[in-house]
Amino acid sequence: MGRSSLEVADIFRQHGPAWRAGQRGHLSLTQLKVMSAIEQCRSAALGGHVLRCEGCGADQISYNSCRNRHCPKCQSAAAQRWLDARQADQLPVEYYHVVFTLPAQIADIAYQNKAALYGLLFDLAAEVLMTIAADPKHLGARIGATLVLHTxxxxxxxxxxxxxxxxxxxxxxxxxxxVACRPGFFLPVRVLSRLFRRRFLEELLRLHGSGHLKFFGEHAQLSDARAFKAWLAPLRKVEWVVYAKRPFAGPQAVLAYLSRYTHRVAISNSRLLALDERGVSFRWKDYRAKGRTRYKAMTLSPQEFMRRFLLHVLPCGFHRIRHYGLLANGTRKVSLTAARDFLITAPEPTPGAGSAEAVSTDPHVARCTFICRHCGHAMIIVQTFARGAAIRAPPPS
Structure with missing residues (x-):
């Protein structure tokens, strides 16, 4: 199947204005800004520059990116910059992938309390990992973790x-x-799951008691303390999903995985199939099915597609990648230096696969941000033009 040229921006440009008008008062300012940024990304509205190749003399117009973290077109460069900064953090040990998931009922109220409950999900997942790892019955060590939020x-x-x-x-x-864990085994997931469930429910009650949770629509009755406790009761008896995958095949596999996950958005342009009279068609994976039947196509109306996409807009200033324990920003350098001393090794940073150094040995080209698509020579900026206006929510009509 060929790669589609359809983009999320095309859907927003074609159907966004009418939908915004119909949803006036129901979309947040942050959601409106995301729509506007994606619509204008790499278009004349944001300005740009004219490039000229020093080799073949070809000219090229390059429009500026919106750099919004929800934009499908702006994440690859951001991911590469982040990975380049993480190269020196790798240790010569097995790395494990652990996933903490909120039950559907909690997810419903998390959408109405994004900053509070997404932050709680981060902090309690890290707390549970470090608590169980510190227990001598399991590992008896102080560990580190990088956590990435997907919604x-x-x-x-x-x-x-x-x-x-x-x-x-x-x-x-x-x-x-x-202290190394047993080969191929990190921590018992059932123990992680039970502690995660208990701690999350405890903190939910604390947040509710302090008035930090808001409820709307069908959940409005949960504002009452007695009703909230009764609503939480069944969640104490179900299993919460925590699972650990097999260890990665070396540190470079960890970086390859991170490059796909750290700056991922709700849907990439490559998954879009068509925009026609039936609606928006895209590829998705049905995890309940097996084998090749997992991969299916779904068609939604443009309005439903935009609604679902905007469900995943994060609160302004909310960090979706966080580091804990040995990898916490304040102590990372000291902790990793100590770890390497005990592992008798030294960091060996290598250039990222997408960096200029990885694709060219020409020192002039290596220093250049723009490379000619025709001959591979460096391109220089010969003209710039300003953007039309700052990205903001569309004005009321």
Whole structure:
């Protein structure tokens, strides 16, 4: 199947104005800004520059990117910059992938309390990992973790969960040795799940009691403390989904995985199939099916597609990638230096696969941001033109 040239921006440009008018008062300012940014990304509205190749002399017009973190076109460069900064953090140990998922009932109220409950999901997933790892019955070490928030399922439904990338071991309590986990096994997921469930429900009650949770629509009655406790009761008896995948095949596999996950948005342009009279068609994965039958096509009306896409707009200033324990920003350098000393190794940063150094040995080209698509020579900026206006929500009509 050939790659579609259809983009999320095309759907927003064609159907967004009428839908925004019909949804006036129901969309947040942040959602409106995301729509506007995606519509204008890499268009004349944001300005740009004219490039000229030093080799073949070809000219090229390059429009500026919106750099919005929800834009499908702006994430590859951002992901590469982030990965280049993470190269030196890799340790020569097995790395594990752990996923913490909120039950559907909690996900419903999380959408109405994004900042509070997404933040709680981050902090409690990290707390549970570090608590169980510190227990001498399991590992008895201080570990580190990088957590990445995803709020979507493959069909663009609201499905908040965090992906944790965790080195297979940690520093001993006295900080003098490295404690490795058993080969191929990190921590017992059932123990992680039970503690995660207990701690999350405890913190939910605390947030409710302090008045930090808001409820709307069909959940409005949950504002009452007694009704909220009764609503939580069944959630104490069901299993919460926490699972750990097999270890990655070396540190480079970890980086390859992170390059796909850290800056992912709800749907990439490559998954879009068609925009026609039937609606928007896209590929999705049905995890309940097996084998090739997992991969299916879904068609939604443009209005429903835009609604689902905007479900996943994060609160302004909310960090979707966070580091904990040994990898926490304030102590990462010291902790990793100690870990490498115990592992008797040194960091060996290598250029990222998408960096200029990885594709060219010409020092002039390596320093250049723009490469000619025809001959591979460096391109220089010969003219710039300003953007028309700052990205903002569309004005009321």
């Amino acid at each position: 979507w399922g493959s069909a663009l439904t609201h499905h908040p969960h965090v992906h944790g990338i965790v080195p297979g071991g940690g520093l001993a309590p006295d900080g003098k040795t490295w």
